[in-house]
Amino acid sequence: MRHIISVLMENEPGALSRVVGLFSQRNFNIESLTVAPTDDATLSRMTVMTTGDERVIEQITKQLNKLIDIVKVVDLSEGEHIERELMMIKFKANGQMRAEIKRTADIFRGQIIDITPNTYTVQLVGSSDKLDAFISSLGNASIMEVVRSGVSGIARGEKVLTI
Amino acid sequence: MELLSGAEMVVRALRDEGVKYIYGYPGGALLHVYDALFQQDEVEHILVRHEQAATHMADAYARATNKPGVALVTSGPGATNAITGIATAYMDSIPMVVITGQVMSFLIGEDAFQETDMLGISRPIVKHNFSVTRAEDIPSIIKKAFYIAQTGRPGPVVIDIPKDMTTPTERFPYEYPKSVKMRSYNPVTKGHSGQIRKAVDMLLSAKRPMIYTGGGIIMGDASAELTEFAHLLNYPVTNTIMGIGGFPGTDPQFVGWLGMHGSYESNMAMHHSDLILAIGARFDDRVTNAVDKFCPTARIIHVDIDPASISKTVQADVPIVGPAKAVLTEMIQLVKESKKRPDQDAIEAWWKQIDEWRARHGGRYRTDDSELMKPQQVIEMLCKVTNGDAYVCSDVGQHQMFAAQYYKFNKPNRWINSGGLGTMGFGLPAAMGIKLNFPESDVVCVTGEGSIQMNIQELSTCKQYDIPVVIVCLNNQSLGMVRQWQDMNYESRHSQSYMNSLPDFIKLVESYGHVGMKVTKYSELENAMREAFAMKDRLVFMDIYVDPFEHVYPMQVPRGSMRDMWLSKTERT
Numbered sequence: 001m002r003h004i005i006s007v008l009m010e011n012e013p014g015a016l017s018r019v020v021g022l023f024s025q026r027n028f029n030i031e032s033l034t035v036a037p038t039d040d041a042t043l044s045r046m047t048v049m050t051t052g053d054e055r056v057i058e059q060i061t062k063q064l065n066k067l068i069d070i071v072k073v074v075d076l077s078e079g080e081h082i083e084r085e086l087m088m089i090k091f092k093a094n095g096q097m098r099a100e101i102k103r104t105a106d107i108f109r110g111q112i113i114d115i116t117p118n119t120y121t122v123q124l125v126g127s128s129d130k131l132d133a134f135i136s137s138l139g140n141a142s143i144m145e146v147v148r149s150g151v152s153g154i155a156r157g158e159k160v161l162t163i
Numbered sequence: 164m165e166l167l168s169g170a171e172m173v174v175r176a177l178r179d180e181g182v183k184y185i186y187g188y189p190g191g192a193l194l195h196v197y198d199a200l201f202q203q204d205e206v207e208h209i210l211v212r213h214e215q216a217a218t219h220m221a222d223a224y225a226r227a228t229n230k231p232g233v234a235l236v237t238s239g240p241g242a243t244n245a246i247t248g249i250a251t252a253y254m255d256s257i258p259m260v261v262i263t264g265q266v267m268s269f270l271i272g273e274d275a276f277q278e279t280d281m282l283g284i285s286r287p288i289v290k291h292n293f294s295v296t297r298a299e300d301i302p303s304i305i306k307k308a309f310y311i312a313q314t315g316r317p318g319p320v321v322i323d324i325p326k327d328m329t330t331p332t333e334r335f336p337y338e339y340p341k342s343v344k345m346r347s348y349n350p351v352t353k354g355h356s357g358q359i360r361k362a363v364d365m366l367l368s369a370k371r372p373m374i375y376t377g378g379g380i381i382m383g384d385a386s387a388e389l390t391e392f393a394h395l396l397n398y399p400v401t402n403t404i405m406g407i408g409g410f411p412g413t414d415p416q417f418v419g420w421l422g423m424h425g426s427y428e429s430n431m432a433m434h435h436s437d438l439i440l441a442i443g444a445r446f447d448d449r450v451t452n453a454v455d456k457f458c459p460t461a462r463i464i465h466v467d468i469d470p471a472s473i474s475k476t477v478q479a480d481v482p483i484v485g486p487a488k489a490v491l492t493e494m495i496q497l498v499k500e501s502k503k504r505p506d507q508d509a510i511e512a513w514w515k516q517i518d519e520w521r522a523r524h525g526g527r528y529r530t531d532d533s534e535l536m537k538p539q540q541v542i543e544m545l546c547k548v549t550n551g552d553a554y555v556c557s558d559v560g561q562h563q564m565f566a567a568q569y570y571k572f573n574k575p576n577r578w579i580n581s582g583g584l585g586t587m588g589f590g591l592p593a594a595m596g597i598k599l600n601f602p603e604s605d606v607v608c609v610t611g612e613g614s615i616q617m618n619i620q621e622l623s624t625c626k627q628y629d630i631p632v633v634i635v636c637l638n639n640q641s642l643g644m645v646r647q648w649q650d651m652n653y654e655s656r657h658s659q660s661y662m663n664s665l666p667d668f669i670k671l672v673e674s675y676g677h678v679g680m681k682v683t684k685y686s687e688l689e690n691a692m693r694e695a696f697a698m699k700d701r702l703v704f705m706d707i708y709v710d711p712f713e714h715v716y717p718m719q720v721p722r723g724s725m726r727d728m729w730l731s732k733t734e735r736t
């Protein structure tokens with residue numbers, strides 16, 4: 001099962017390495033990981049996308065909670081939530097493909113953020129599934145480079161993760 | 164406010180934390196701190212011969228007192244030499260503060276002389292670690308380190324101090340914080356009352372209950388509560404090798420310790436029980452054997468201060484997160500208040516069954532078929548000569564299992580061993596750390612000729628500080644536990660488990676100014692041992708020749724259930 005774990009932690013040097021180290025030390029998966037400071041500069045918000053059965057996910061949240069730098073941990077997948085990922089994708093864009101890429105980007109509500117005579121760079125925001133769908137629907141285009149941010153998530157409604 | 168340099172603040176903070184001894188080894192990155200140590204006489208430094216020994220000394224002090232021990236080592240090789248000792252403490256949840264020197268902060272990352280990334284290297288084996296980036300933070304970091312090390316589930320904490328944080332000419336106002344508050348660290352202080360109530364209700368309806376306890380009873384100072392609770396219910400008690408002494412070893416309700424080399428009756432009782440109350444233990448693989456075959460008829464109540472230990476390997480039916488002492492106190496109260504009583508007939512029948520298993524005498528050693536002294540006989544004699552009241556510091560291997568099986572501990576904090584990491588070389592420095600702090604007590608290192616050679620250089624430290632421990636070396640001229648596995652699983656191909664160039668230990672210890680005794684006959688053992696313990700002011704090394712072919716039994720059959728055991732070389736359950 002795919003889970004999105006949200007973590008609030010002290011914005012201290014070494015805090016990130018503790019989290020990453022914990023995952024490799026205990027044989028947990030990391031599919032993606034994003035981290036940045038919050039509006040409170042002393043805190044960082046991290047989102048880890050991971051997979052595992054119930055027992056593994058329970059261990060992941062417990063072990064994360066044990067790290068001294070970590071203030072709060074929540075498994076967003078347990079409730080209603082929104083997840084987003086940013087992708088920038090650079091295509092070879094000549095001849096017919098130029099129109100095809102533009103059209104598909106429009107359908108997916110992507111934006112072309114850089115153009116040269118031979119390339120398009122498209123920016124797309126959405127769930128990971130949507131980004132995957134965009135790539136596969138342009139299966140005959142020539143992809144030069146893909147950059148994905150990894151998943152960030154937030155709970156729906158009034159639920160918040162703060163101290 | 165008094166102005167102190169970073170180096171002086173390190174020493175002063177240790178004093179203010181109530182530290183009497185620190186164990187360490189100087190080096191370039193720590194010279195300012197060592198100079199500050201020299202200029203005071205409240206914190207006494209013990210100079211070891213290898214940094215690993217410093218960490219084991221600090222660790223053993225903590226095991227005997229439940230207070231954090233302190234080690235001080237320099238950067239680079241000093242720090243890496245301390246790693247084994249830090250990992251040893253981490254695996255057994257022992258509170259310890261290790262201060263490591265570091266190169267100047269502006270050199271970090273440049274592969275400077277004696278630089279190593281101690282934060283990175285120690286990360287997986289510490290409860291937490293700190294790097295000092297501003298000298299004025301030293302008092303608060305040290306306060307936090309002690310707080311973290313000894314609260315919640317205890318563990319080692321490393322403080323890495325770059326040399327320029329200790330510069331003697333840069334002085335700052337010093338005040339040692341009175342308390343700590345951390346928004347990200349709030350250890351639990353009591354268990355969930357509803358869960359405890361539920362657990363007590365289950366306990367009072369059990370027909371074949373077992374109380375299974377671990378190091379959490381010792382480190383959680385809950386031995387008295389455990390004993391009262393078990394006596395109140397008249398339920399059988401077993402413990403892990405880390406929990407030995409948490410319940411009196413000579414109490415009739417004690418059925419021996421459990422697991423790979425646990426007693427026949429405790430493993431049988433665990434397998435057949437209908438309710439297990441686990442407290443401060445973590446269902447480690449050396450306890451459970453194959454998890455899928457573990458105690459098939461038992462429901463499990465698991466009390467632990469660390470939620471991550473609960474349902475990690477074995478699913479708990481009733482999880483209770485909390486300190487052993489507080490939870491047991493609440494349980495005692497509830498049992499006393501409850502109108503419900505244990506099912507007398509069922510408990511009587513259960514004890515009758517356990518006593519039958521006891522009578523089978525499974526896994527006890529025999530003396531008839533060999534002229535050689537049995538290692539088990541040596542431990543039984545040691546228990547007799549020291550009235551079962553010594554601090555027994557063990558190394559790792561067969562002798563460790565024999566000591567745990569045949570020395571009867573009636574008090575907590577007396578059995579000192581590396582249970583989780585299994586660190587050979589632990590025993591001698593551990594004994595030194597305890598003897599130094601308890602000079603009036605008998606302190607013995609039970610070791611083998613393999614383990615003792617891993618930290619034998621510490622005989623020199625013992626000479627420098629007059630640390631008169633007794634070393635009982637069960638000499639079987641081989642790495643006994645390795646050899647046992649080779650006998651049982653590799654058709655006795657003794658690959659690298661034979662030691663054929665042993666030193667003359669007697670001459671060796673004499674060269675350090677200590678006393679050596681060689682014992683080869685059982686008839687000479689008692690007198691020799693009494694003589695050794697009578698020499699109160701000398702370190703005595705007893706080189707005791709024992710049967711090299713002896714195995715440790717019982718031994719659980721790999722990937723079997725709790726009740727699948729070898730009871731001797733030919734006999735299986």
